[in-house]
Amino acid sequence: MADHDQGNIKDKVLDDENAPEEATEEGPRAQNKSTKLADKELVQNITLLQYYTAGIVFIKQIEMAIPHLINLLASNTKGEVVEAMHFFAVAYRFEMECAMVDFIQLI
Numbered sequence: 809m810a811d812h813d814q815g816n817i818k819d820k821v822l823d824d825e826n827a828p829e830e831a832t833e834e835g836p837r838a839q840n841k842s843t844k845l846a847d848k849e850l851v852q853n854i855t856l857l858q859y860y861t862a863g864i865v866f867i868k869q870i871e872m873a874i875p876h877l878i879n880l881l882a883s884n885t886k887g888e889v890v891e892a893m894h895f896f897a898v899a900y901r902f903e904m905e906c907a908m909v910d911f912i913q914l915i
Contacts, residue, residue: 867904870899870904871904871906874906874907877892877895877896878892880892881893895907
């Protein structure tokens with residue numbers, strides 16, 4: 809009789825392993841939560857990409873302005889010279905290569 813009970817237990821375990829998973833209320837909720845998290849992560853990544861893209865555009869605009877600012881350093885107007893010097897001081901603090909190289913050329 810013990811062998812018969814063990815056989816039934818083995819059959820029961822094998823049947824449970826091969827049985828299709830039943831849909832539970834937690835399944836769709838968990839999947840919905842997972843989808844919401846993935847969507848939130850996607851939105852965050854898109855926002856970060858837009859932020860970096862805008863930063864690159866800004867840096868390129870600053871680099872294009874450097875030659876004009878160099879010309880302002882030779883201006884006859886005191887305010888223009890002071891503002892240009894202020895720009896180069898700030899650019900130096902941000903370690904912008906183009907500003908450092910051009911500033912060294914001025915000296």
